[in-house]
Amino acid sequence: MKKLLKNELTKTLNYASFKVIMTLHFVLFLLIIIVFSRIDIAVPGFSMRNLFRFPDVWATFAWIASWFNILLAILVIVLVGNEFSFRTFRQQVINGLSVEDLVIGKGIIIFLIALYSLLLVFLSGSVFGIIFSHNFEFADLFSKSYLLAVYFIQAVGYMIIGMLFAIIFRNNSLSIIMFLLYFIFIEPIIRRFFSPEVRQFFPVKIISHLTPPPEVLTIASEKTIENSTGTSNFDFESIGLIPHQLSLFVTLLLAIGFIALFVFLIFQIMRRRDL
Amino acid sequence: MNEILSIQNLSKNFGKIKAVDDLSFTVEKGTVYGILGPNGSGKTTTLSVITGVLHPASGSYRWFGNKPGKWERKRMGSLIEIPNFYPYLTLFQNLQIVARIKNVQEEDINRVLGITDLLRRKYSRFDTLSLGMKQRLSFASVLLGDPEVLVLDEPANGLDPEGIAEVRKIIMSERDKGKTIIIASHILDEVEKVCTHVGILKMGKLIASGRVDKLLVMDRVVTMSAPDNTKLKEILEKSGLVKSIKEDVDSITATILSETEPGEINKYVIEKGITLTRLEVNKPTLESQFLELVREQN
Structure with missing residues (x-):
């Protein structure tokens, strides 16, 4: 296990695209929260600053961080796809790994990326929270901090879906295209064929709804949806701007269930297919 | 084990x-x-x-x-x-x-x-x-x-x-x-x-x-030329060094016994007064070896 970890770190940390994407992720996240914190929309009785105070800062930052989940998923697709295109998955089995080891190795990397991202949200959230909250109770600080764990599960979920696509298609560009198409078009279109009650149980919908936007932003978008019945509906839905009926707890359980299912599928595909 | x-x-x-x-x-x-x-x-x-x-x-x-x-x-x-x-x-x-x-x-x-x-x-x-x-x-x-x-x-x-x-x-x-x-x-x-x-x-x-x-014991095939190929062929046939022999347009091809060294052939024909202008040992190709093996199987 330790050697598996060391090997994954050697492979990943020395990979130029990994360094570039993670640097971009870090810089863009910081830039966005800095820019966001400087906007002040004058709505009576509401200030954008509220979004940066404890405990709401956790919800805000988890939501902003979730914008980058697609990026992290694509990164995982590239890391897994490389193992196919360099034929190194094959070579590692020849050298003495099992296919389960290959999957576990990539699982470790997914876990570490999600953990890093969680730490980034936690540290930046703490700093902004302290700056923006004038006086806060210690209880406030942690009352919504469970959202960090929810964000963690969501990031893992996106990356596991990315890995599943990479293992199905075994080709970087095809996997990335199919992954994006699935997120943006395929699942939303399939959802249209089902009743609204069933729609909310689709994996992308479940996983993307784990970190809903702060309430003040959804009020505005809800109105838009009411006005536009029909074609443009799914645009809002696909970017996650529709308030959902399932409670966060149920959504979280379903998300974990989907992740478990995808992990199971990944193992099954890897075991059955030739390398 | x-x-x-x-x-x-x-x-x-x-x-x-x-x-x-x-x-x-x-x-x-x-x-x-x-x-x-x-x-x-x-x-x-x-x-x-x-x-x-x-x-x-x-x-x-x-x-x-x-x-x-x-x-x-x-x-x-x-x-x-x-x-x-x-x-x-x-x-x-x-x-x-x-x-x-x-x-x-x-x-x-x-x-x-x-x-x-x-x-x-x-x-x-x-x-x-x-x-x-x-x-x-x-x-x-x-x-x-x-x-x-x-x-x-x-x-x-x-x-x-x-x-x-x-x-x-x-x-x-x-x-x-x-x-x-x-x-x-x-x-x-x-x-x-x-x-x-x-x-x-x-x-x-x-x-x-x-x-x-x-x-993989195999017979070697040697291709030779001399100013007078017909005479060369006659001499080799009597030498007891070759298994079979075939005359081509400007050379003769002989299958030699596995224990025979190509040098021995050269030495032998020089003693008989013939100078070879060409002596080439052909490595049997995998394909010919296969044909041989498949034939043996049948």
Whole structure:
């Protein structure tokens, strides 16, 4: 296990695209929260600053961080796809790994990326929270901090879906295209064929709804949806701007269930297919 | 336990094509087993199955008498097809990864880079190597941890003559250390020089197998020319050195007995007053050897 970890770190940390994407992720996240914190929309009785105070800062930052989940998923697709295109998955089995080891190795990397991202949200959230909250109770600080764990599960979920696509298609560009198409078009279109009650149980919908936007932003978008019945509906839905009926707890359980299912599928595909 | 590898009724097909067809053979400890066959005869497929990357359609195989798994593979050094490494990592990092998989000390990396003459490129990126160097790195990776079994698929592929000689030297020194080696090749000469046993594959089937010295004894064919070919032919026919003889337009082709050296022929005809203008020993091609073997089978 330790050697598996060391090997994954050697492979990943020395990979130029990994360094570039993670640097971009870090810089863009910081830039966005800095820019966001400087906007002040004058709505009576509401200030954008509220979004940066404890405990709401956790919800805000988890939501902003979730914008980058697609990026992290694509990164995982590239890391897994490389193992196919360099034929190194094959070579590692020849050298003495099992296919389960290959999957576990990539699982470790997914876990570490999600953990890093969680730490980034936690540290930046703490700093902004302290700056923006004038006086806060210690209880406030942690009352919504469970959202960090929810964000963690969501990031893992996106990356596991990315890995599943990479293992199905075994080709970087095809996997990335199919992954994006699935997120943006395929699942939303399939959802249209089902009743609204069933729609909310689709994996992308479940996983993307784990970190809903702060309430003040959804009020505005809800109105838009009411006005536009029909074609443009799914645009809002696909970017996650529709308030959902399932409670966060149920959504979280379903998300974990989907992740478990995808992990199971990944193992099954890897075991059955030739390398 | 003398049986290193045993294969029973192994078959593998890609769609409708039967790449390996009901193959069975065993490899004993300390032997060098050559799997000989033309391109597309199922050599690489066989090796890919026994190194765990392809699932057999039917049949089974055992390593060291055990059901095969990753622990068996860690005890082997295998080179299948082309070298597969991370292009953006250095040679050292690439071998570090292999060493960790095989539970081998990292100190061994310098030893194998030394054997394959790659030490001065230790910290070069893999993608800066020439094809021959990449092949040598595969060899370094195979030797890592001094494994008891080597599985080599066309080890001389892509190497220059010097590289081929080096690789052959390494294989022979491993053989002399008592290692069990399985080599797939389409080059008869290569198998003849290094192997103790050979199995011949054609269209995925094993058409012959046994000791090299029993299976690959072959008659040599010599092409000769002299100012007077007809006279040369007459002399040779009486010499008792040749099996059969045939006259072509400007040369004669003789099949000589296996114990006859081509030099003896030259010496003999000079004594009879004929100077050869050409004496050429033709290596029997794999294809002709196959035809011969297939004929013997029938």
